[in-house]
Amino acid sequence: MAYTARNSYFLFFALLLCAITASSDDESYAKILIKFKSSLSNTTMLDNWIEPVENLCSGYKPNWKGLVCDNGTFTGLKLENMGLGGTVDVDSLAELQLMSLSLMNNNFSGPFPYNDLKKLGKLRSLYLANNRFNGDIPDDAFSGMKAMRKIVLGLNEYTGKIPMSLLQLPRLVDLQLQNNQFEGRIPDFWQKNLTVNFANNNLEGPIPSTLSSQNASKFSGNIKLCGKPLEPCKPKKSIPKIAFIIAAVVGVALAAIIIAFLIFRRRAKPLKYEKSVDNYHAEEPTHNGTEIYKNNGEQGKLYFVRNDRERFELENLLRASAEVLGSGSFGSSYKAVLFSGQPLVVRRFQQMNNMGKEEFYEHMRRLGRLSHPNLLPLVAFYYGKEEKLLITDFVECGSLASHLHGKRSPNQPGFDWPTRLKIIKGVARGLAYLYKELPSLSLPHGHLKSSNVLLDNTFEPVLSDFALAPVINKEHAQRFMVAYKSPESTQSDRVTRKTDVWSLGILILELLTGRFPANYLKQGRGPNADLATWVNSVVREEWTGEVFDKDMNLGRHGEGQMLRLLKIGMCCCEWNVERRWDLKEAIEKIEELKERDSDDDYSSYASEGEMYSSRAPTDDDFSFSKA
Template sequence: MTYTLRTLFFMFFALLLCAITASSDDESYARILTKFKSSLSNTNMLNNWIEPVENLCNGYKPIWTGLVCDNGTFTGIKLENMGLEGTVDVDSLADLPLLSLSLMNNNFSGTFPYNDLKKLGKLRSLYLANNRFNGDIPDDAFSGMKSMRKVVLGFNEHTGKIPMSLLGLPRLVNLQLQNNHIEGRIPDFWQQNLIVNFTHNKLEGPIPSTLSSQDASSFSGNINLCGKPLEPCKPKKSIPKIAFIIAAVVGVALAVIIIAFLICWRRERPLKYEKSIDNHHAEEATHKDTENYENNFEQGKLYFVRNDRERFELENLLRAPAEVLGSGGFGSSYKAELFSGQPLVVRRFQQMNNVGKEEFSEHMRRLGRLSHPNLLPLMAFYYGKEEKLLITDFVEYGSLASHLHGKRSPNQPGLDWATRLKIIKGVARGLAYLYKELPSLGLPHGHLKSSNVLLDSTFEPVLSDYALTPVINKEHAQRFMVAYKSPESTQSDLVTRKTDVWSLGILILELLTGRFPANYLKQGRGPNADLATWVNSVVREEWTGEVFDKDMNLGRHGEGQMLRLLKIGMCCCEWNVDRRWDLKEAIEKIEELKERDSDDDYSSYASEGEMYSSRAPTNDGFSFSNA
């Protein structure tokens, strides 16, 4: 296709005019955004909002933090997880071409200016979740906003009723009002493909038939809601007039009795706050751990070390229902549920008071930057002079220790060989990641044991309680941490980066034998027999299936692979640190393992046994000479 010179000139002029117009618009938008920023506080993450600026967008990439761009055009504001506070000057945004506005996961409080929201006529999505906005949402807050598709207001403190103006949004597909204090009935929403979440409010009455196909979980936590998909509504029964008369008479009589009782009670009233001794002891036995969980934290602050988790205050955490998970050498663990019902685990430590706040905080931030499928991520922490809290996700299938040594129902199978192999490979990968990311730590884990290996619903392992040696009081660590049960610690008061390898070896033996390492229960570092000694006493007589846990469903198809893993475990448990495998060598051998033996495996066992015997543990005759 050919163009005349005149045509090309007009095309160039048109493009130039568009570019000049876009630049001019962005300069105007920048002034508006700067004014909007001035209404906010704690805006450290918006330090690059500096004028003048010719263009706010470079393709799909914003020049200023927190903006949304679409092919060079500024279309939205996305200020999430920034700790922002202050007021939200929606009125100042009226002249912006906003399609989306998100202020989720910040620290805003007070009332949101819903009355000005209608000025953002092109808005398609509004995200205000996980703040502390309160007050009623005006009934006409969304009037005329025909383009609105998503309204996400969950996890705030809104009161009042669901605004009727939401019924006037023909394109609405997502409405989230969960975890507020909204009351009254649910309007008859008519929009097709609408997904709602009204959980944990004060709604009542029948659910509209137009929402009956929603999941029941969308309405949970509203005790006075009924109708499909919840339980059917009970028909109201008419009460005869005589019943009201009887009720009134009974009420008067009860009032007289109560007044007489109070008069007598005041004559011989016990001391203020006095309780029955029996009641006191009963409450103390039931709630002691939960009360301890709430003590001494009222004035503190949570520090979040990850940006991919919902934010909440320490006060919200302390008010949440808590369940005691257990208590160990480092302190107690609690399961707490807040906001959306996502469970969290709160670990309480009292033996970290030799570390200053700055040093502790820096180490926690360092751990917060770690990310691996086989590590339990640290979410947040609390620092107090006497006590510290570490907040993590809850892992639903419990610990490896509970699966190996816990009580099972008669029909519940044990962990089979394939599952145990999957677990130990995941553990090794998580440990390798710690070694890579924490090269300056002498003990990248330090407390590797089966109760610190958690399992998700697919039996994928995640490591917990890792890299705490820099912040745990040393004398306490020497009493309780697994690393200080190692031979080098008990013999010469030393630990090295190979000490975690010894812990890995003990874990492998525990996984294969089903026997708990009893020496872990002893406090301190005195000499004691360990699991490796028992394994050696069995296998040096002859290699038999006696050493393997019968719950693995032993079979000839995998016996050779189990044997190889047993040898790896014993080479990791070598008492002589110089002869002990390093982590890289152990992981390479673990990764080579398979679920089933191949036809060539049996013929290779003898030659492989010679290789292992040259590297085998040597403690009182520890060897693989009979392998």
Template sequence: MVQKRPYYCLVMLFVLGISFEPSLGDTDAQILMRFKGSLSNGKALNDWGSESSLCSWTGLLCRKNQTFYGLRLEHMEMGGKIDIETLVELPTLVSFSVINNTFEGPMPEFKKLVSLRALFLSNNKFSGDIPDDAFEGMRKLKRVFLAENGFTGPIPKSLANLPRLLDLDLRGNGFGGNIPDFQQQDFRVFNLSNNQLEGQIPESLSNKFPSSFAGNEGLCGKPLSSCKIGGNESRSLEPNLDKPQGKNHRILITVIIVVAVVAFSSIVALLFIQKHRRKRFKPRTLPTQGNSQQSVGFKESHSIDMTVDLKDGDGELNFVREDRGGFDLHELLSASAAVLGSGSFGSTYKAMILNGPTVVVKRFRHMNNVGKQEFSEHMQRLGTLTHPNLLPLAAFYYRKEDKFLVYDFAENGSLASHLHGRNGSVLTWSSRLKIIKGVARGLAYLYENFPGKIVPHGHLKSSNVVLDHSFEPKLNEYGLVEVMNKSHAQKFMAAYKAPETSKFGRPNVKSDVWCLGILILEVLTGKFPANYLRHGKGGNNSDLATWVDSVVREEWTGEVFDKDILGTRNGESEMLKLLRIGMFCCKWSVENRWDWNEAVAKIEEVKENDGEDDSSSCYYVSEEDFNSRTATEDEFSFSVTNG
């Protein structure tokens, strides 16, 4: 009996182990289902609770090893309660996003989620003051986006003390009082515009761009105008018991006189404007964020006067989307504006409308062959297009000589500025793959919605791919071939650079695919496609595709890739897959070139392939840098350090 006792003990331990298994707690799936129960209008989450893999559920973010790490419940018209107590039970949750929903009330106690690294609450209906300690203990938090809500009161000091904060967007709220002294030095995104902040901007933020503080009338100091009154530093207008009362009276009288003069001048200026009924759109150079499109200077003669001979214009902005509006032509013309660029089509401006949105205005000078009715109908058709990877058209203004299109503004500028600009930005393999997938999805949407069009985009190139705050790509200047003067389109539009236009004189149904292929090669190589600089139809033997093909044929494949992604560990095989896709998309022979269905399907199959664990001699991305750029795993490796 003694000899059998050890075996008996082992059996008992095994039985006890099984019996205690339920005490380990709920699974992630069970916890998420409880969280779903606190939400209202959760129709988009109907697949939650299915027997499929947890990582296949809508809105769940997972790493390559199928480990859950985040929730991305965006654009779902969802509301209800964000059950923080339930979310606390998810130990691997580091990213949470409910952008563009209908959540309301005070901000939940996210500080209980101490491991959170990214918080996205923009475009909801949250309101009220945020407690000063709302972000206390969240030492890993790197991204905070609270824009376009109804938050009020002072900016929490605990937010300003976050040691790793890189991105902060508080625009479009009602925050008031003084700006706290932020301890962070290297913000990538920083925006406090359109609030009710006042007082002097802290010295630690004096190197930010003025646009970061626009719409706060009470702010002063660098980078805005100096806090001075009558040549002296501004002081509190409260009585100073340490100084003679006479001096206080003199200061008060001076202030009253200055205010009266300013008010009188403003009234005279308004009367003058109304009398002459002049509406001039006068851009001035404004500095933009480092990752935005670069502003360029211009002379006063470059000002736009859209009211010259108004009988040729319709006199008003024509909005093409129900969710846009809130401003009129006069407000647009009165907006502070910056020139973003000037190209073969016309000029592009960034306009910051007072108490309104920031928009991009594009002036097209080569659409004068199209009639008003035809142009209006085509713009209305473009306005119905809605896709995450299309830059939405908001409005248009018709004149016989030129046309103005108003688009939403993308915070991070064009893809071309990141690939070829000198702003120090680095796009990793992960970010580039995400961008290409988004471009492909947007192009597929255009093909599906314009089945009868030969080139539904027509001008696909890196300068017409813009990036929003999370580096999600948005296609721009799409669907304009139909309203562009044919001679100008043949000379400048990207689809007319495809090889078949040299032979047939017109683009083919696969010409947009050729542009997609060139874009893929540009993103992978970092080289600008020189054939886009040549005016006229068709490509030639010196284009980017030919160069890539020659290098690959010589088996020097490694020399093809941009040096910034060349050392991506475990990603080279996937990079090669995408390279081959690009080459098939821009085959010289239209018959051998892939169609859009096959190209998009192949692109979707490309994986990052654990590139985020890069520890090569070129780049190393540690777990510490996880989620440093966006709320999605596809941009996991944006933050890099030399290894």
């Protein structure tokens, strides 16, 4: 018995020591992770990385977002789809003894620090796909990393040759390098059960026999590759020296002819009319919805601003089956379905000459780098002198405006309060991201309205038509863009970074009341009554509850939260810009909203047995005032 008891004590103290050690490790790792986070940009998704933390992992569940846990042990980082940028601090990561690292689907750019990668000696998997990492990968980048099993680097901008140190990884089973700019020959990989993807690079030469059983699609897009599973390699024919001499003589003769022609043309009188190379035109849609576009002149090229989408040529787009989605103040929109089945939206703009070509390209590249769940990603664009095309993803459920104001079937209910709250929170988050990523723009959105809030199949909102003010012709923008309907624009001919807040406030009121802002239909910036004025008059003079949309299915335990959102909307619509809330304050208040009132919330809106909606609000309830 004494022996057993003594063993129990030893076991207890051993377990206690292990627990203390694990807790100590987690505290140490937490400090390292905070240091690593400081090297990143746009870390909103990592807001719960806060010290102190007792345990990073609870079983297989991480207590900090983006951590990988294995039975209570922190083993890796999975920081995917977070819009992260900045630099990757490998020195900090080296102290964590990571087994897996994934930074896929973010906004990292520039070279990855491969020279330091060997410091992550225990790393088994590395996922860096769908960023903008570029440059050559050093030939010895993976030397000594014997534990490495999976390397996923596709959809980046890597150049140079495939590093030979990959041949030194005995456990490698998955290598994905597709959609980059690797060149040269494919090394003679020998690893058993290795799966590769080298599609869409600049590789050449015969495919190693050890990879001949792979699917042909894994090598497509490399026009100089040959051998199984692609077409057989053609034997090279020897060319006599005399052929090179003849070719050189012919080349010199042709050069002389071309120079003479250019001199003659320069002296010739220029033509009175010359065709522009930018004579791309789009025709009206046919009745069957196919071949909406037709190129009547020299075909231009699409410029892709994202690496995570299918690549295609303008010709493919012009031949795609399509349907008209609508015609707005900027131009027409079409839904085009590529041959692969991928749906896209093509927007035609004829009023985008506010900046030069280089500035336009740079602005579009900047928009292409934006990545947020509540923003519609720009996929590609076409630049012509008279007309521009912007290509974006297709969002399934249409716009918020169509759901609020369009005709519904008799059995189709309107949006309830939880759905509307979800939508406005998503809109606020997307707007906050624009403000953070576009600090130099006075109008990070500029055209925020319900028809530019799209909804996916879960009714998550996606903002469109953002950050176009710099490229839209000034006169056209002032006639049609929502920002120029604001009080400061109509009264003082100016816009500020609080102007988008005004648009957010109008959107909130539209969402709560179900009323369309009629002043948006008026062209120009003349004085006109707006939705905020109507709401203010109802709230001030005869509070009857008529302000809320009846389709919301008002409930007793949600009315307090609706009133809070109404107040937020009115404070965002304050005519006096100085007194108007800034975006940060508005978003903080929106994030505090809930679907249902708590007992404390409810009691604060009830007094002497009467609901808040049965009395007129006082100045303490609303800080809104008219000009």
